[in-house]
Amino acid sequence: AQTVTQSQPEMSVQEAETVTLSCTYDTSESDYYLFWYKQPPSRQMILVIRQEAYKQQNATENRFSVNFQKAAKSFSLKISDSQLGDAAMYFCAYRLGNTDKLIFGTGTRLQVFP
Amino acid sequence: ETGVTQTPRHLVMGMTNKKSLKCEQHLGHNAMYWYKQSAKKPLELMFVYSLEERVENNSVPSRFSPECPNSSHLFLHLHTLQPEDSALYLCASSQEITSDSPLHFGNGTRLTVT
Numbered sequence: 001a002q003t004v005t006q007s008q009p010e011m012s013v014q015e016a017e018t019v020t021l022s023c024t025y026d027t028s029e030s031d032y033y034l035f036w037y038k039q040p041p042s043r044q045m046i047l048v049i050r051q052e053a054y055k056q057q058n059a060t061e062n063r064f065s066v067n068f069q070k071a072a073k074s075f076s077l078k079i080s081d082s083q084l085g086d087a088a089m090y091f092c093a094y095r096l097g098n099t100d101k102l103i104f105g106t107g108t109r110l111q112v113f114p
Numbered sequence: 115e116t117g118v119t120q121t122p123r124h125l126v127m128g129m130t131n132k133k134s135l136k137c138e139q140h141l142g143h144n145a146m147y148w149y150k151q152s153a154k155k156p157l158e159l160m161f162v163y164s165l166e167e168r169v170e171n172n173s174v175p176s177r178f179s180p181e182c183p184n185s186s187h188l189f190l191h192l193h194t195l196q197p198e199d200s201a202l203y204l205c206a207s208s209q210e211i212t213s214d215s216p217l218h219f220g221n222g223t224r225l226t227v228t
Contacts, residue, residue, distance in 0.1 A: 045204065099211075106156050
């Protein structure tokens with residue numbers, strides 16, 4: 001079965017500090033895309049960052065970066081200089097090549113303290 | 115403006131009622147999706163439409179009936195639901211159903227079945 005595991009149900013970080021959210025996935029395919037989505041209290045799922053599995057270089061979007069370890073099937077999200085607005089549920093997901101199915105993890109709730 | 119609008123935001127219905135959830139996207143996308151989000155469970159893909167044709171029905175009970183009259187609108191018709199159907203129902207759209215097209219989500223409809 002293809003699964004995504006987020007082993008940290010909750011995390012907390014001090015404002016301006018750095019936090020890393022972990023994600024592992026299980027697939028035998030080699031062509032896929034990985035995503036991190038953020039869901040704030042407004043409930044809207046917002047794309048944070050995405051990574052193509054065929055690219056070795058880790059994706060970066062401003063304060064957000066990933067550590068993609070393909071052999072280990074690991075896709076962690078690092079948030080630098082955390083801000084209060086970063087508080088949300090974060091979902092890791094992947095999508096196999098040429099499929100319409102996005103497989104999600106159970107999410108990690110991030111709290112940011114001032 | 116999220117680009118994907120869902121109504122109503124909240125819905126309470128009895129098990130014998132018939133109601134519909136509405137989703138509208140203003141992004142010019144060709145694919146639309148219904149997801150179910152239950153507490154402590156990964157998001158579950160329910161239905162996928164591409165250019166108004168249903169391409170995925172993920173073993174969803176027949177008490178959920180989708181309708182896609184055009185590429186901008188997606189409905190989920192509900193009838194004789196069960197209490198376990200209470201959840202957040204998220205609509206999403208993407209440019210295509212290919213794996214590199216990120217999903218854009220609406221704010222969801224919080225459904226409570228009494």
